[in-house]
Amino acid sequence: MKRNESLAEEYYSTIFGDPWYGSSVKNILEVVTKNNSKVKIAPNTHSIEEILLHMWSWTEEVNSRLCGGLPxxxxxxxxxxxxxxxxxxxxxxxKQFFNESKSIINTIRNFPEERLDETVGIERNAPLGTGISFASMISGLIQHNVYHAAQISLLNKCI
Structure with a gap:
């Protein structure tokens, strides 16, 4: 299997599939009610809705970069x-998050494998996610989504 196909499969697994570590993002979100999605459990924290918007926002941005957009x-x-x-x-x-997820999975699957080691941006900027390879950026977004999915799961259990 090519690296781009492997990354696309890993991305799919974490969002829609059966990842080795537990529940997919889809399965986690299925049990979150509309009311629970809006709750902030403490001052200066994010609600589940806000976390999902953040995940959607970065999925859209990384998809744009993979399609040739500037970081x-x-x-x-x-x-x-x-x-x-x-x-x-x-x-x-x-639905919007899942649609963007389907789009980026397709983009990753069709991304030229020979470009995976090219650098995103011109310098390392950790908050912006630049100065790393396209492959690392994709892996980072997968990790980002898993991290926030765990937050969502824990928040939902605390509400």
Whole structure:
């Protein structure tokens, strides 16, 4: 299996499939109710909705980079303002995230394998995710989604 295909399969597994570590993002989100998605368990924390918007935002940004876009802060912002998305129901928010996830999986699958070791951006900027290879960026986004999925799961259990 080519590296791009392997990365696409790993991405798919963490979002929709049966990852070795436990539940996929989809399975975790399926048990989160609309009411629970809005709760902040303490001051200066994020709600599940806000975490999912953040995941969607970075998925969209990485997809843009893989399609030739210049690396930048996500169009929706690093932590999008929930007020900008009030028209979206909880179900619609999940649908948007899953649609973007399907799109990036397809992009990864079709990304030229010989470009996976090329550098994203011109210098290392950890918060922006530049100065690393495309392969590392994809792996980083997978890790990012797993990290936040675990947060969502724990938050949902605490509510």
């Amino acid at each position: 930048k802060e996500p169009v929706m912002d690093d932590w999008p303002k929930l007020s900008d998305f009030q028209k979206l129901s909880w179900a619609e928010l999940k």
